[in-house]
Amino acid sequence: MAGRRFVVEADGGSRGNPGPAGYGAVVRDGDTGRIIAEAAEFIGHATNNVAEYKGLIAGLKAARDLDPDASVDVRMDSKLVVEQMSGRWKIKHPDMQPLAAEARTVLPRGQVKYTWIPRERNKDADRLANEAMDAGKAGRQWEPKAPKAAAAVVEEPPLETAAPKAGWAGDADLGTPTTFVLLRHGETHLTPEKRFSGSGGTDPELSEKGRWQAERAAEALAARGSVQAVVASPMLRTRQTAETVAARFGLDVRYEDGLREVDFGAWEGLTFGEVQERHPEDLTAWLGSAKARPTGGGESFTTLTHRVGVARDKVLARYPGKTVLVVSHVSPIKTLVRLALGAPPDALYRMELSAASLCAVQYYADGNASVRLLNDTGHLR
Template sequence: MASTRRFIIEADGGSRGNPGPAGYGAALRDGDTGELLAEAAEYIGVATNNVAEYRGLIAGLRAARAIDPEATVEVRMDSKLVVEQMSGRWKIKHPDMRPLAAEAQGIFPPGRVRYQWMPRAQNKHADRLANEAMDASQAGRQWVAKPLPQPTATPVLSEPLPEVPAAPVGWGAADLGTPTTLVLLRHGETALTPEKRFSGSGGGDPELSERGRAQADLVAAALAARGTVQAVVSSPLLRCRQTAQATADRLGLEVRIEEGLRETDFGAFEGLTFAEAKERFPVELDAWLASADTAPPGGESFATVAHRVAAARDKLLARYAGRTVLVVSHVTPVKTLVRLALGAPPESMFRMELSAASFSAIQYYADGNASLRLLNDTAHLR
């Protein structure tokens, strides 16, 4: 029976301002030979040192699991806080730390990972990677891992490594590089939202209600805790800009406006409930529901919306290649992006639920394929 493989993770994170522009670095080594097996680093926007350190830990654990999920791991960090909290000796009091600690604890089964503090001077490799990621972002670039040095000796393996065939996106075997991730956020509630009234770009431009502003704050807190968003893009309508600004302020980012992300112009349906539209425009409503090419009186068809949303998507993918972007928009554009990612027909949009201030997420790969990772997540609102 083959012995269990052992890994060493050196992880670190830094924040230039605490909170300020932050990044993490992690180096994965073979526990027996010391051979460098993998490096990871990323700029994570504005965050605290502790958030960045946890993100470095998570990246290192994920890299170890990707190589051998049965391995045992020794994590070495110069953060006394993270080491003591993950060892169970200190309580995790800060709300931003709890979800990160839980994520780290779930990567390997209990008992497989132990933590060791080391002086900062001995953690130079991970510290360098974190600073490289922050420097790259400041220069407008994405950090890219350098080729690893060839091992001085051939590692002894208990058995040959199997050939891994290529697999469709989402099944985990194909290596298509770092995807571009669009985190799709429907704006928070307005006064029209709970009444389920048509509220597009052809009527008024309502602001967030008190509940909507509270939802925007919860969104911002959740994204700050995750520390993954690197840019914020919004529809030009006020309710989206207000929702986006809450997160941008928390992360120290600017809100970039993308006109193509605005909601459908619902024409004569604007401000009406579905029942009211059915009563006043029965023929027109039925025709609109029956065909994506049919527009409400004086409004836009779903086909027209899909065309401009796809153009906006392509602009974002070109501008933010390999990065994670928060996209704040509306029901129709978000559902359209999901539909296009899945290759689903237009009528599929009527079968999707999309709550106010809910997250969906799509990753786009270099070969043109997309993978839906999340739909209508509202856990952050509870």
């Protein structure tokens, strides 16, 4: 039986570097984002880097104790630790070498991957590290807070799985970026009527025009000759579009469930006007908040953002430095673009994304992203 998926966020700090030091780590459920374990400790006099490594080890051990077969995505704001543990930088400092070796023994290497995140996305681990240092200053060790009685169930993922904001990387050699060429599927019979068509509806196939659009996209991409892998949503219209393009390159299609369209609940198959007439209050709430769900138990954009972010990270880990064709739907593609831009959730409503259009995003080794193309339909003219 396959293990669970965890996200480990870890951090460490030293007041003086070296100085009084401590670490903190959290383990999140990989599907919901909910924190399911915490660890922190005051470690005495040490450097920031030593504290960061000890935080990493504690987070990995906490994940292992929950499920030794789990796949773990480690996210840290220490570029040094991420690059060293990913094998891209050598570990020269004698204090770091045994710590890195210990971290590698906690879980099998194939179960763990490392991702850099900006400090503002590592607040929980940073908070715990500071609590540990405060406890050490008071002459005691950190202790976890008592759980609140009848704690409420978190229904939405609490974290924004966004790519870090793009920026200049100075003179660092970041290597070849990973490029996502984002292709929206061709038309179905619902597309010209502008009807809600998500993952909770009838899963329509491509129309005759949609098949023609897929062929034109395949021709345009083949002319560029740059696609090295194809990943797609498992829905019928995206499968048909992806297989048309993949055949031109002699590639197989890998399907990723996180790239499927949002579930529109009771709105599936309806036009915007019909939803406005039948469910006006729900529609207003949905347009006003990324946490609101369509009528009838559909998905919120917050939930969509989480699963798309997880899918993005999986593809980046599998195809570093490659050009990957990602065949998906309006909402997931807009979400990938939004996250790359660091734009707010309501930016989804400010993008046009035509059937069989192309976008492109590049992701760099330091975690930065750059949008290179948006809604290109030149191949359809």
